[in-house]
Amino acid sequence: MTAITMLSIKSQIPNGEGHGGFAKLEQCDVAYALGGLRAGPAALLRAAIAGDYGESNLRDLYVWAWQEAMDLAISAKWEIPKGREILRKMAKRAAEEIVFKRLTLCPNCGGSKSVQPNQHNPTGDCTPCGNTGTINPTAEQMASIIGVTEQEWRNVWAPRYVRVYGRILEWQGIGMRHVSMRLKDE
Ligand SMILES: [Zn+2]
Numbered sequence: 001m002t003a004i005t006m007l008s009i010k011s012q013i014p015n016g017e018g019h020g021g022f023a024k025l026e027q028c029d030v031a032y033a034l035g036g037l038r039a040g041p042a043a044l045l046r047a048a049i050a051g052d053y054g055e056s057n058l059r060d061l062y063v064w065a066w067q068e069a070m071d072l073a074i075s076a077k078w079e080i081p082k083g084r085e086i087l088r089k090m091a092k093r094a095a096e097e098i099v100f101k102r103l104t105l106c107p108n109c110g111g112s113k114s115v116q117p118n119q120h121n122p123t124g125d126c127t128p129c130g131n132t133g134t135i136n137p138t139a140e141q142m143a144s145i146i147g148v149t150e151q152e153w154r155n156v157w158a159p160r161y162v163r164v165y166g167r168i169l170e171w172q173g174i175g176m177r178h179v180s181m182r183l184k185d186e
Helices: 030-034 039-048 055-075 086-099 139-146 150-184
Strands: none
Touching: 030 039, 030 150, 039 055, 039 086, 039 150, 055 086, 055 150, 086 139, 086 150, 139 150
């Protein structure tokens, strides 16, 4: 394995962040594995998989996510109001949701999809999340996060957000494929 600075390894991921599942990398050099990968997917993997929540990595991630949202906006011919930085906020939030799973974890079951069964709830169903373990922020919360009115969110930005989120989520797959190729190639 090439000697490059070790960025961070799976075992250093703090509780509740990231999602591990990258056992192959535990003994490996993260920087090597990410070599040659596009900047956006690399920043996402560093955060989501290797647990690098450092300010400079997150700043990179948000800038590349913004760029991705901008590309999407141009190709989809979205009308974007000037000076409100809606795309930037939307891209940042989408990246944060992917990196920091806790943002959408159900507060009632903590993501475990069920609760301790009791007399009133013998099946242990978690009502707030419908046994999915995650909860979407309300329209009001999302509107406030990206700086639009609730009505603008519902009518215009919610479907756009789904597309931005999807693009950034794709980075994870792109990055994982890249890494497994690199590791196979040794
Ligand atoms: Zn729940």
